[in-house]
Structure formats: C-alpha cells, structure tokens
Amino acid sequence: MAQEGTYKTIQSPVEGEFKDRGSKFIAFLFPMKTVDAFHEKLSEIKVLHPKCRHYCYAYRLGNLGEIKRMNDDGEPSNTAGKPILGQLEKNELTYVGCVVVRYFGVFY
Numbered sequence: 001m002a003q004e005g006t007y008k009t010i011q012s013p014v015e016g017e018f019k020d021r022g023s024k025f026i027a028f029l030f031p032m033k034t035v036d037a038f039h040e041k042l043s044e045i046k047v048l049h050p051k052c053r054h055y056c057y058a059y060r061l062g063n064l065g066e067i068k069r070m071n072d073d074g075e076p077s078n079t080a081g082k083p084i085l086g087q088l089e090k091n092e093l094t095y096v097g098c099v100v101v102r103y104f105g106v107f108y
Helices: 035-048 081-090
Strands: 014-020 023-031 054-061 067-071 096-104
Touching: 023 035, 035 054, 035 096, 054 081, 067 081, 081 096
Parallel strands: none
Antiparallel strands: 014 023, 023 096, 054 067, 054 096
C-alpha cells in the first residue's frame, strides 16, 4: 500500500488498440491532476472519435487513489467502467484517467 505523500502514476499519455468480434477498442491512458482535467481530455477524445458508440472510462486521483469514478456509457452495467477501474487499482495507479472508445463493425 502506498504511503501518504508517495504514489504511482504515469509520465505521459499512451494509447492501445484491440479488435474483437466485430468491434474495435481504443484505450487512452493519461496523467491528470484534477477532475476538470479529466473531463477536458474526455471531450477531446469525443471530438477525435465522433463516430464511436461508447466512451467508457475510469479515473483515480489522490495520493492513495481515494477519489475515483467509473462509467459504462451505455454498455451493460459494470462491464466496462468497473474493469477499467479495476486495472488502475490493481496497478496502484493514481492521478490517471483511462477512456476506452468502442467502434462497431463498419464504423472502423
């Protein structure tokens, strides 16, 4: 467990892509310091990917990751945001946000 004053985060944004059963998923992992910064980045991603169907996300803030949020954005309950948050927690990352966009079939 992280001690107060120390934490694990990332230095710079990264992206990853995965295709499965007719869908394409693009993940954006990025450092951030505030909830407002997260929403700014989410808005940027929505502009870059206007045709995707879902913008699922999770984020953690605070030295111990005590501020956290997740969203399935229309996917079945707890099938997107919760696993994303679970990976952030498993890797003990904080001051980080992750957005996963999903395209179906002909949209990618």
